[in-house]
Amino acid sequence: MEERGNFFYGITTFSDIHPWKFLVIIFLIAYPGFTSDFFTFQIGSYSLILGTIALSLMMLAGYGGMVSLAQMTVAGFAGYIMAIFGENTVGVMGLGWPWWLTTITAILSAAIFSAIVGAISVRTEGIYTIMITLAISVAFFYFVRQNYQIFNGFTGFAGIKPPTLFGIYWRDPVPFYYLTLFVSSAFLLTVFYCSRSTFGLGLQAIRDKPRRMRALGYHVNWHRIMAFFLSGLIAGTAGVLLVWFNGRISPGSIGVDVVIDILVIAVVGGLRNPIGPFLGAIVFVLLENFAIDLIDRERFNTVIGIVFLLVVFFSPDGLLGLWDRISRRIWFKRSVRDINRRAQWEDSVASGSIDNS
Amino acid sequence: MLRFIERHTFLSIIILLAAVLLLWMIFAVWPEWLISAIGRKKTFVITLLNGVTLAGLYFLVASGFTLVFGLMRNVNLAHGSMYLMGGYIGYEVSENSGSWFLGLLVAFLVIAVSGILLQTIVFRRMEKEELRQTLVTIGISIIAADLMLAIWTGTTYQFSPPDWLFGSAELPVISVIKSSGKVIFMKYPVYRLTVLFVAVLVGIILWIFLNKTKIGMMIRAGVNDREMLSASGVNVQLVFAIVFGIGAGLAGFAGVVGGTALSIAPGEDVRYLLASLIVVIVGGLGSITGVAIGALIIGLAEQFGLAYFPTYGVVLTFIIMVVVLAIRPQGIMGER
Numbered sequence: 306m307e308e309r310g311n312f313f314y315g316i317t318t319f320s321d322i323h324p325w326k327f328l329v330i331i332f333l334i335a336y337p338g339f340t341s342d343f344f345t346f347q348i349g350s351y352s353l354i355l356g357t358i359a360l361s362l363m364m365l366a367g368y369g370g371m372v373s374l375a376q377m378t379v380a381g382f383a384g385y386i387m388a389i390f391g392e393n394t395v396g397v398m399g400l401g402w403p404w405w406l407t408t409i410t411a412i413l414s415a416a417i418f419s420a421i422v423g424a425i426s427v428r429t430e431g432i433y434t435i436m437i438t439l440a441i442s443v444a445f446f447y448f449v450r451q452n453y454q455i456f457n458g459f460t461g462f463a464g465i466k467p468p469t470l471f472g473i474y475w476r477d478p479v480p481f482y483y484l485t486l487f488v489s490s491a492f493l494l495t496v497f498y499c500s501r502s503t504f505g506l507g508l509q510a511i512r513d514k515p516r517r518m519r520a521l522g523y524h525v526n527w528h529r530i531m532a533f534f535l536s537g538l539i540a541g542t543a544g545v546l547l548v549w550f551n552g553r554i555s556p557g558s559i560g561v562d563v564v565i566d567i568l569v570i571a572v573v574g575g576l577r578n579p580i581g582p583f584l585g586a587i588v589f590v591l592l593e594n595f596a597i598d599l600i601d602r603e604r605f606n607t608v609i610g611i612v613f614l615l616v617v618f619f620s621p622d623g624l625l626g627l628w629d630r631i632s633r634r635i636w637f638k639r640s641v642r643d644i645n646r647r648a649q650w651e652d653s654v655a656s657g658s659i660d661n662s
Numbered sequence: 663m664l665r666f667i668e669r670h671t672f673l674s675i676i677i678l679l680a681a682v683l684l685l686w687m688i689f690a691v692w693p694e695w696l697i698s699a700i701g702r703k704k705t706f707v708i709t710l711l712n713g714v715t716l717a718g719l720y721f722l723v724a725s726g727f728t729l730v731f732g733l734m735r736n737v738n739l740a741h742g743s744m745y746l747m748g749g750y751i752g753y754e755v756s757e758n759s760g761s762w763f764l765g766l767l768v769a770f771l772v773i774a775v776s777g778i779l780l781q782t783i784v785f786r787r788m789e790k791e792e793l794r795q796t797l798v799t800i801g802i803s804i805i806a807a808d809l810m811l812a813i814w815t816g817t818t819y820q821f822s823p824p825d826w827l828f829g830s831a832e833l834p835v836i837s838v839i840k841s842s843g844k845v846i847f848m849k850y851p852v853y854r855l856t857v858l859f860v861a862v863l864v865g866i867i868l869w870i871f872l873n874k875t876k877i878g879m880m881i882r883a884g885v886n887d888r889e890m891l892s893a894s895g896v897n898v899q900l901v902f903a904i905v906f907g908i909g910a911g912l913a914g915f916a917g918v919v920g921g922t923a924l925s926i927a928p929g930e931d932v933r934y935l936l937a938s939l940i941v942v943i944v945g946g947l948g949s950i951t952g953v954a955i956g957a958l959i960i961g962l963a964e965q966f967g968l969a970y971f972p973t974y975g976v977v978l979t980f981i982i983m984v985v986v987l988a989i990r991p992q993g994i995m996g997e998r
Contacts, residue, residue: 372793425984425987425988426987428987428988428991429987429991429992431792431793432735432737432792432793432796433943433947433991435737435739435793435796436737436939436942436943437943437983437987439739439936439939440936440939440940440943440980440983441980443932443935443936443939444936444940444976444977444979444980444983447936447976448974448976448977448980451972451973451974451975451976452973452974453973454973561932562804562807565800565804568797568800569800569801569804572797603811603812604808604812606804606805606807606808607804607805607808607809607812609804610801610802610804610805610808611801611805613797613800613801613804614798614801614802614805617794617797617798617801618798621791621794
């Protein structure tokens with residue numbers, strides 16, 4: 306049985322979910338008020354950005370069944386577009402377009418880039434997708450490292466700044482935090498919404514039974530490419546935020562370790578629910594910043610690798626799955642009620658369906 | 663062969679013509695117009711040889727990868743780490759014992775054993791969960807890369823193979839004929855030719871192993887239908903362990919061979935993982951012939967890209983991958 310909240314089954318009542326959600330929202334809004342700039346910027350904003358990139362992966366993997374390792378590459382592509390069409394201090398390219406035009410160009414071209422990645426990989430399925438997208442992202446990494454005319458090779462670009470708007474410089478910790486919070490929650494809600502829309506339901510159906518959907522007259526590949534396009538919008542926007550956050554972009558920002566970090570974040574958090582990637586991102590960023598107190602800074606990758614392995618071994622649905630299991634044990638009665646309700650619902654769906662594979 | 667010619671007459675004629683043209687380009691003395699068109703003959707032939715020897719190396723790495731996939735449907739993304747690990751272990755052993763061949767052997771054995779352990783301890787627990795297995799291999803490769811960096815640091819290591827592998831051999835290929843009438847022959851490093859020779863040898867051994875032995879028969883049966891094989895009384899787990907051992911061992915072996923041809927340093931794992939991925943995507947997963955073809959295409963593309971349009975070399979490789987995927991998603995020799 307799929308470990309998902311009632312949310313998706315359309316049988317949610319308000320009393321079922323809301324109290325803790327309200328608390329989280331209030332906490333997130335009040336967060337900069339009681340923390341230092343470091344926590345707001347380096348922990349808060351950074352987690353939200355990484356979470357958004359991982360969200361784009363979660364959307365593809367969780368709903369579409371396509372584990373794409375090219376999400377960070379898409380985000381990095383948007384970042385490179387920002388540097389190339391906007392302004393940078395390196396003296397290569399930097400066409401000096403106005404910020405809003407550059408941003409739109411960056412996000413759209415990232416989405417198109419993602420759609421192309423999708424078009425290349427959708428004809429194959431399952432682990433082939435991982436292999437192809439990994440090959441694409443590594444090839445892109447080597448390409449930008451070798452290419453000095455456009456991508457300024459090994460050095461990359463620096464000095465990419467967000468605009469000053471309404472008298473606020475948007476890279477200051479607090480405004481930037483609210484910017485990332487706004488963007489990421491907007492995308493979170495969009496993904497929630499999409500998952501219940503006709504498109505999202507179609508995507509999930511394609512994930513489960515592509516052949517049957519084809520027989521029903523769906524254009525399976527276009528559906529998948531569209532999903533890649535949408536996830537490219539998310540990843541591209543996050544990429545713009547990321548390049549504003551770092552102020553610079555180089556091949557190192559899209560190297561294979563970073564690409565895999567995004568997968569780690571999504572898997573550790575849980576691929577079943579859009580909240581998962583953000584949870585994973587928070588854990589990842591906290592580990593990145595504070596694991597060095599426990600062990601050598603250089604060995605961070607070992608720590609994150611072990612965490613990743615433990616999650617894959619013991620809780621394939623990530624921390625959210627773990628949480629589900631624990632909370633179910635605590636709220637045993639409630640979960641029995643849930644399971645009964647869900648079973649009823651699934652029976653009503655299952656009856657009248659012919660199973661094949 | 664004959665059937666192929668009967669079925670694809672036109673294609674065979676083109677292949678034959680291309681082969682004749684290639685032979686002519688290798689052995690003939692180039693006329694002026696050709697040199698002015700695509701540069702000196704020496705560059706061309708050396709690039710060709712570099713491409714073919716690189717293909718040999720890619721074949722060594724990717725054949726293990728595809729062997730494991732073909733039987734177990736397990737994409738071992740830690741394959742690059744095994745390559746690098748083999749290189750380091752081979753280096754340590756050959757430096758301490760003074761024998762390069764001992765290093766080669768130990769690298770093969772140690773990595774093979776690590777592969778068997780991986781299969782028996784980890785992958786057996788999650789059979790038929792391909793995605794989870796792949797994620798585990800990613801986790802392992804993260805940890806392995808970090809630990810190797812901790813032990814061997816970021817330094818580049820250079821092997822010292824036996825003396826007779828050093829130096830260069832004169833090939834029976836004329837480079838240029840000087841105005842004095844003196845004929846100059848092409849020279850090429852012996853070691854790189856050895857790599858090619860070893861790759862071909864390994865290819866032949868693998869072919870014999872898979873096609874003429876009983877275990878090979880079981881492996882091929884397992885590739886086609888795993889359930890049926892175990893139903894007919896074969897200990898599938900044992901076959902899995904053997905295949906994983908050989909596949910991993912080949913990666914370690916390639917680590918020493920490739921490390922000697924180039925060098926070993928952090929980051930090589932990703933490079934060879936990428937090479938294996940593209941080679942098997944192009945050639946078709948699970949087929950040894952496919953790997954040979956894929957390795958040849960990618961090796962040549964990479965070297966010609968490097969020689970004739972340096973900054974866009976990677977793009978060439980990439981375009982080949984995309985074109986193959988567009989025409990034959992399962993790869994050139996792959997089956998559905």
